Amino acid sequence: MATHDDNLSLDRCLIRSTTSTPPKPATTAAVPGQRPLVATIARRLFLQIRAANADKLFIAHALDPDRRRLTYGELLSSALGIAHGLIESVGLRCGDRLAIVSPNHEHYHMAEFAGLFAGLVVVPVISQLTAHEGARLMAEVQPHAVIVHSSLHQVVRESLDQAKLTPRMLLLDSAAPESPAYKAGIQRMHDILVPGRVELPSSETQCHPDSVAFMLFTSGTTGSSKAVQITHRMLGASMLQLQAHAAAALQGGKQANLPSYATNTMTSAIRSDGISGFFHLSGTTLGITTANRGGTIYFLERFDAGDWLALVQTFKITQSLITPNNLVLLIKDPRVKQFDLSSLKIMSSVAAPLSAATQKRAMEILNVPIVQSYGSTETIMLTMSSVGRGQADHLGSVGRLLPGIEALLLDPETHAPLEVNTTGLTGPGELVVRSPSVFSEQTGYYNRPAESKAAFITIGGKSWFQTGDLLVMDVDGCLTVVDRCKEMFRVSGNQVLPTEIEAEILKIHDILDVAVVPVPVVDEQQLPCAAIVPRSKTVLADPVAQKALAKAVSDAIAQELAPYKHLTGGVVFMDVIPRNAMGKIVRHVARTKVLTQLGLANKAAIAV
Numbered sequence: 001m002a003t004h005d006d007n008l009s010l011d012r013c014l015i016r017s018t019t020s021t022p023p024k025p026a027t028t029a030a031v032p033g034q035r036p037l038v039a040t041i042a043r044r045l046f047l048q049i050r051a052a053n054a055d056k057l058f059i060a061h062a063l064d065p066d067r068r069r070l071t072y073g074e075l076l077s078s079a080l081g082i083a084h085g086l087i088e089s090v091g092l093r094c095g096d097r098l099a100i101v102s103p104n105h106e107h108y109h110m111a112e113f114a115g116l117f118a119g120l121v122v123v124p125v126i127s128q129l130t131a132h133e134g135a136r137l138m139a140e141v142q143p144h145a146v147i148v149h150s151s152l153h154q155v156v157r158e159s160l161d162q163a164k165l166t167p168r169m170l171l172l173d174s175a176a177p178e179s180p181a182y183k184a185g186i187q188r189m190h191d192i193l194v195p196g197r198v199e200l201p202s203s204e205t206q207c208h209p210d211s212v213a214f215m216l217f218t219s220g221t222t223g224s225s226k227a228v229q230i231t232h233r234m235l236g237a238s239m240l241q242l243q244a245h246a247a248a249a250l251q252g253g254k255q256a257n258l259p260s261y262a263t264n265t266m267t268s269a270i271r272s273d274g275i276s277g278f279f280h281l282s283g284t285t286l287g288i289t290t291a292n293r294g295g296t297i298y299f300l301e302r303f304d305a306g307d308w309l310a311l312v313q314t315f316k317i318t319q320s321l322i323t324p325n326n327l328v329l330l331i332k333d334p335r336v337k338q339f340d341l342s343s344l345k346i347m348s349s350v351a352a353p354l355s356a357a358t359q360k361r362a363m364e365i366l367n368v369p370i371v372q373s374y375g376s377t378e379t380i381m382l383t384m385s386s387v388g389r390g391q392a393d394h395l396g397s398v399g400r401l402l403p404g405i406e407a408l409l410l411d412p413e414t415h416a417p418l419e420v421n422t423t424g425l426t427g428p429g430e431l432v433v434r435s436p437s438v439f440s441e442q443t444g445y446y447n448r449p450a451e452s453k454a455a456f457i458t459i460g461g462k463s464w465f466q467t468g469d470l471l472v473m474d475v476d477g478c479l480t481v482v483d484r485c486k487e488m489f490r491v492s493g494n495q496v497l498p499t500e501i502e503a504e505i506l507k508i509h510d511i512l513d514v515a516v517v518p519v520p521v522v523d524e525q526q527l528p529c530a531a532i533v534p535r536s537k538t539v540l541a542d543p544v545a546q547k548a549l550a551k552a553v554s555d556a557i558a559q560e561l562a563p564y565k566h567l568t569g570g571v572v573f574m575d576v577i578p579r580n581a582m583g584k585i586v587r588h589v590a591r592t593k594v595l596t597q598l599g600l601a602n603k604a605a606i607a608v
Contacts (some may be wrong), residue, residue: 060106
């Protein structure tokens with residue numbers, strides 16, 4: 001852990017929420033006569049699902065809703081039965097790790113809830129993996145059991161073999177007779193279901209608020225993925241912070257177009273799209289909060305603009321979680337005006353920063369408020385923007401801190417806290433935070449004590465988590481994500497932020513995607529270079545068209561931005577920008593591809 005002794009009064013640097021403090025955690029008496037305890041997420045889920053209408057639809061596949069569906073009654077009975085089976089048949093114990101590897105599926109959240117109901121640590125694993133990457137992830141968490149979709153059985157089996165692990169495997173679904181999983185005789189998770197159970201297994205009562213509920217992997221865009229240990233207390237605190245934010249927004253006269261996870265009242269009117277990976281933090285919290293609020297999810301395995309448009313129109317979706325990359329694909333799709341999207345009350349952009357220009361254009365095209373939230377696997381959610389008068393407040397901003405969170409902006413070079421500017425912008429600076437919803441050094445990354453310690457800095461005698469993100473704050477307390485600290489580079493001594501240049505390029509209608517990276521030139525200097533994906537794939541085979549589009553991109557940047565941000569490193573073309581499963585640019589992979597195209601692959605890398 002780094003330590004910074006500052007002479008400046010922290011009170012003048014501290015960023016706090018402008019809304020009220022969050023309500024106190026819910027309590028429950030695990031055993032009659034005992035003092036009430038803070039409820040675990042598992043017990044809260046159990047009570048909420050049990051209170052729901054058993055015939056109410058919880059989840060359905062958007063392209064096959066009649067066959068691939070699950071009601072609240074089916075969710076509860078199956079999750080309870082499987083939870084007991086995991087303890088009684090598989091032999092798992094409280095605190096054991098249960099990995100889940102599957103594409104989005106109607107039984108995915110059932111498997112997660114079963115693990116929570118059994119008192120296990122649930123480990124969602126990315127489904128788009130190779131055997132080599134799977135081996136590294138499995139070796140990282142060493143699961144005691146794995147629930148896997150039949151289509152991924154072989155790659156997971158190879159991953160476990162490479163990692164020299166032998167956990168019990170169960171299938172999430174029913175395997176086709178010709179599949180390797182069927183021939184291998186792997187049991188389905190429903191085969192271990194103990195029927196007729198109406199209470200949680202006794203193993204769940206051994207959990208307490210500081211027990212680990214989930215291990216979720218970091219995105220790995222700037223380094224290898226690490227398993228973040230998320231406790232029941234962290235999840236509970238985050239949910240209470242969101243409820244307090246919603247209450248403050250309503251008291252302040254804001255429009256009540258708030259996502260279900262930000263409201264405190266069960267309502268059958270909430271219909272969400274499920275287009276993000278369920279393995280991701282946003283997918284995990286979507287399942288939990290939908291079940292807590294009595295809503296319904298209509299999901300797809302992957303995002304497709306046409307399928308999403310039909311999904312919203314057919315099922316009258318009221319709220320959507322979408323990544324900025326998918327939002328760009330959507331608003332540049334010619335079919336967008338052919339569908340009725342009037343049911344949508346709000347869209348939340350997650351997983352990466354959304355530029356003000358793209359946000360404004362998307363709201364004009366889709367005619368729906370679009371808000372941003374900000375957080376990470378280690379922090380769950382830190383900020384949320386508000387909606388008033390049908391429009392998102394402060395375009396490009398991720399909003400204000402949620403109640404119960406304290407933050408500072410640090411000078412990116414000296415790490416000294418920046419004093420809040422009451423008359424203008426504060427920053428850019430690296431955001432550091434403290435909150436019950438933020439993981440601690442003690443919880444940290446699983447089996448990585450050195451990395452856990454290095455993630456924190458001591459300021460004013462207190463420990464703060466370093467997000468690694470550069471943000472600025474305006475006079476109203478609204479925060480805007482500028483870039484990742486590690487992705488910022490310098491040109492002639494000036495700071496260059498790739499996302500700023502990328503936002504300008506994406507304004508060009510003929511550009512579908514872009515990544516800006518530094519390229520080395522003589523004397524160890526570096527210059528901005530843009531890798532672009534043209535909207536028309538025919539451009540990739542047309543040198544004349546490429547030259548014209550490259551000039552248009554370079555001219556646009558030259559007109560809008562300072563000279564040191566101009567694309568003096570060139571413009572290259574790609575068929576796809578390397579992104580992870582949540583749409584974040586994998587910057588080091590993009591840079592390697594650019595250097596290869598420029599014939600600089602064997603040139604020594606310059607630290608950025």
